[in-house]
Amino acid sequence: xxxxxxxxxxxxxxxxLDVALASLRPQTTAAGAAxxxxxxxxxxxxxxxxxxxxxxxxxxxxxxGLNAARNTGIGAADGVDLLVFVxxxxxxxxxxxxxxxxxxxALPAEVGVLTGPIHARFEDHRFRxxxxxxxxxxxxxxxxxxxxxxxxxxANMALRRSAIDRVGPFDESRxxxxxxxxxxxxxxxxGGRLRYVADAALDHRRAGDDAxxxxxxxxxxRRGRASRRFDVFQRRQPATGAELRTLVGCLAHGPRYLCxxxxxxxxxxxxxxxxxxAEWHPRHAAPPAAGTPDFLAGTSGTVGGKRAALRRLGDxxxxxRGARRRRTLRRKAATAAATDGGRRRxxxxxxxxxxxxxxxxxxxxELARSIHDVExxxxxxxxxxxxENLNRLLGETALATVDWLLVVDDDVDxxxxxxxxxxxxxxxxxxxxxxxxxxxxxxxxxxxxxxxDRAHDWRETTFVEIGPVTAFHRDTFRALLPxxxxxxxxxxxxxxxxxxREHGWRIGVVxxxxxxxxxxxxxDTYPREAAIAEGRTFLANxxxxxxxxxxxxxxxxxx
Numbered sequence: 001x002x003x004x005x006x007x008x009x010x011x012x013x014x015x016x017l018d019v020a021l022a023s024l025r026p027q028t029t030a031a032g033a034a035x036x037x038x039x040x041x042x043x044x045x046x047x048x049x050x051x052x053x054x055x056x057x058x059x060x061x062x063x064x065g066l067n068a069a070r071n072t073g074i075g076a077a078d079g080v081d082l083l084v085f086v087x088x089x090x091x092x093x094x095x096x097x098x099x100x101x102x103x104x105x106a107l108p109a110e111v112g113v114l115t116g117p118i119h120a121r122f123e124d125h126r127f128r129x130x131x132x133x134x135x136x137x138x139x140x141x142x143x144x145x146x147x148x149x150x151x152x153x154x155a156n157m158a159l160r161r162s163a164i165d166r167v168g169p170f171d172e173s174r175x176x177x178x179x180x181x182x183x184x185x186x187x188x189x190x191g192g193r194l195r196y197v198a199d200a201a202l203d204h205r206r207a208g209d210d211a212x213x214x215x216x217x218x219x220x221x222r223r224g225r226a227s228r229r230f231d232v233f234q235r236r237q238p239a240t241g242a243e244l245r246t247l248v249g250c251l252a253h254g255p256r257y258l259c260x261x262x263x264x265x266x267x268x269x270x271x272x273x274x275x276x277x278a279e280w281h282p283r284h285a286a287p288p289a290a291g292t293p294d295f296l297a298g299t300s301g302t303v304g305g306k307r308a309a310l311r312r313l314g315d316x317x318x319x320x321r322g323a324r325r326r327r328t329l330r331r332k333a334a335t336a337a338a339t340d341g342g343r344r345r346x347x348x349x350x351x352x353x354x355x356x357x358x359x360x361x362x363x364x365x366e367l368a369r370s371i372h373d374v375e376x377x378x379x380x381x382x383x384x385x386x387x388e389n390l391n392r393l394l395g396e397t398a399l400a401t402v403d404w405l406l407v408v409d410d411d412v413d414x415x416x417x418x419x420x421x422x423x424x425x426x427x428x429x430x431x432x433x434x435x436x437x438x439x440x441x442x443x444x445x446x447x448x449x450x451x452x453d454r455a456h457d458w459r460e461t462t463f464v465e466i467g468p469v470t471a472f473h474r475d476t477f478r479a480l481l482p483x484x485x486x487x488x489x490x491x492x493x494x495x496x497x498x499x500x501r502e503h504g505w506r507i508g509v510v511x512x513x514x515x516x517x518x519x520x521x522x523x524d525t526y527p528r529e530a531a532i533a534e535g536r537t538f539l540a541n542x543x544x545x546x547x548x549x550x551x552x553x554x555x556x557x558x559x
Contacts, residue, residue: 002081002104002160004033006097007073008055009066010088014045017088019205021053024086027097033084036076038069062460062506063554066154067170067179074164083164087138087155091121092202099199100158103146112163112192113184115152116200117141123207127216130259136216137204142196149196154180155204163187171548177223178230213260217267224271243273293532294546295494295539301445303518311441315514318440318453322512326421329457329512329558333420337371344403344423348376349393350410351386357519358410367408370419378410385487399477409468413516422471425458425510428558432473432505433464433480433496442517448550451514456555460508462501463550466493468517479503484538491535494544501545512558 006028010017017037028035037050042059050057058076060069070085077083082104084097100114107114120135129135138153157180167186170179184194209215231237238246247269254262292298303311336342348367352360360378367374377393384392390407399405404423408414418436426434437451438444448461464470466489472480479499486492500507 001101003079004028004031004082004084004097004101005036005073005077005080006033006084006086007036007038007070007077008086008088009038009040009069009073010046011040011063011069012043012046013088014043014049016205016207017046018049018053020086020088020090020092021049021055023091024097025053025055027092031097031101033097033101034077034080036073038073038076040064040066040069061504065172065179065551065553068172070154071169071172074169079161081161082158083161084158085154086157086202087204089205090118090155090202091205096200096202099197103195103197103200104158104160107195109160109162110191110193111195112160112166112187113149113152113194114158114197114200115140115149115194116156116197116202118153118156119201119203121203121205122211123205125211125213127211127213127260128258129261130257132257132259133253133261133265136220136261136264137206139204140196142198144198146198147196149194151181151184152194156200156202163192166190166192177226181230213263216264220264220268221271221274224268225275226271227268228272228275237276240276243269243276247273293491293536294548295491295535295544296532296547297445297447297550298547299445302443303441308441311439314440315451318451318514325457326415326417326512329421329424330417332558333417333424334371336424337420344372345401346370346372346374346404346406346419346423347397347399347402348374348406348408349390350376350378350408351381351389352378352410353381359413359519360408360410363408363410363412363414366414366416367419369417372419372423374419385485385489387483387486387489387492391482391485394482399474399481402477403474405472405474405477405481407467407470407472409517411517411519412468413518414469415513415515418513418515421513422510425512425558426471426473429458429460429508429556430506431458431460431471431508432476432503433500433507434458434471435464435509436469437509437511437514439514439516442515443520444517446550448552449509451511452555455557457512457557458508458510459555460506460553461551462507462553463497463545464493464500464507464509466490466496469515476500476503476505486534486538488531488534490531491539491544494546495539495542497545498543502543509552511555 006024008020024035035055037055037057039046039059040063047057058072074083084100103114118138118140120137120139138155140153142149167190171182228237250265250269253259253265350360352358364376367376379389379393381389422436438449439451444450446465448463449465480496497507
């Protein structure tokens with residue numbers, strides 16, 4: 001019989017987890033299996049529930065995503081043969097774990113994935129379905145007999161350790177949709193099989209407000225957007241006409257069949273359509289061409305033409321919506337600076353190209369209005385590269401008394417109150433490496449750096465780029481300064497982000513003060529091929545964050 005561990009990833013859902021663990025514990029005890037809770041939070045309530053049910057509690061220090069939690073569970077169950085994953089909102093039925101263990105014991109190693117029936121269960125609120133469409137939560141029913149399965153949902157999924165050793169861990173860049181499917185695609189590509197075990201059944205619950213129609217629609221909308229992104233990732237997204245026809249059909253479903261599933265289906269389809277509309281923007285262009293280095297975004301990010309005009313309208317709308325918040329943040333910054341030790345010494349360095357149009361004079365004027373002690377040093381580009389010149393500037397400055405270092409390009413527009421709000425948000429979030437978000441109409445290759453239409457002042461991310469504005473806290477100076485003597489610096493930001501991960505630094509993007517980068521597209525003043533070649537050489541023996549690892553971890557507001 002294989003050694004077994006049941007792994008429950010969770011995040012801030014102690015009530016659901018309590019029910020799940022109460023059903024799991026008798027079966028894990030009877031089978032001699034480990035019970036592991038991975039808290040992608042962490043949360044005191046989650047810890048208390050896990051410990052009350054005798055589970056091993058393994059927390060993340062900050063949210064990292066479902067697949068990251070699964071990988072953490074795999075590591076915590078080191079040496080275990082069969083790793084059984086369930087969601088935190090399930091209740092397993094009698095005989096569930098015994099059926100999975102017996103199947104794993106009887107089947108050949110090529111069956112690396114096992115699953116079983118997943119029955120949707122709605123509690124506290126009535127949910128009437130006509131039966132023509134599946135439930136609005138993950139469910140699976142392949143019949144009363146064991147059979148090979150086309151897929152296994154993460155709510156009820158067992159993996160052999162040997163299968164994980166063969167194809168590797170879960171892809172932590174996949175979120176909300178396609179998270180387990182991408183791993184299973186890799187497994188099938190090796191000739192591996194998936195098996196449905198009819199006696200390994202559980203219930204997938206929705207309770208309390210989560211079972212209300214409004215909540216089900218909101219969750220469906222988010223899944224719809226994620227499902228469209230996953231289709232694009234796999235390059236099998238439906239055409240525009242097909243998505244719109246599906247939306248029309250979903251709109252008609254509820255009234256036609258008096259089915260409460262109609263609004264949920266409509267929300268899911270509308271999420272897909274909204275995500276499809278977002279793809280029309282240049283930053284959502286086709287996936288990177290084959291051979292594109294994985295330290296690059298894979299898109300130019302250049303904004304122009306009619307779409308640029310539409311994006312400028314979007315920027316004006318967001319500026320109006322955020323005006324009151326920015327005034328509040330400026331007051332908070334002034335209050336913080338008035339306290340003992342609240343003022344920061346900020347060194348701003350930059351390279352100017354006197355032969356072409358730039359914005360450095362306007363940037364200097366804006367920075368001079370800051371409540372902080374700001375020193376600005378610039379240097380003409382000359383024959384040296386950007387980071388070679390920056391090192392010359394740093395060599396002329398005593399960094400021991402500097403709290404923050406800002407690298408500011410000569411083609412960026414800074415909004416009013418930029419530095420005061422930016423540093424307030426950085427210190428509230430605990431960032432050690434940060435950048436302001438790009439405006440929608442900016443030239444920006446990385447989608448994660450564009451401003452968001454959400455109520456966040458800042459977002460913790462896994463990546464911060466090399467420009468047009470990058471901020472370094474004094475805690476990073478020893479590890480990151482002086483800069484490598486690079487001319488263009490492509491790939492340096494991917495390396496910085498990996499160094500931050502190694503040191504446990506929080507890094508991120510400040511949405512409260514988005515900057516404009518519109519004068520010159522990326523690589524407008526130097527050859528792109530040379531920049532890529534320099535980046536390849538620089539990263540050849542250094543750690544870096546790859547394109548697929550670049551994401552937002554969480555968002556927050558200044559208290």
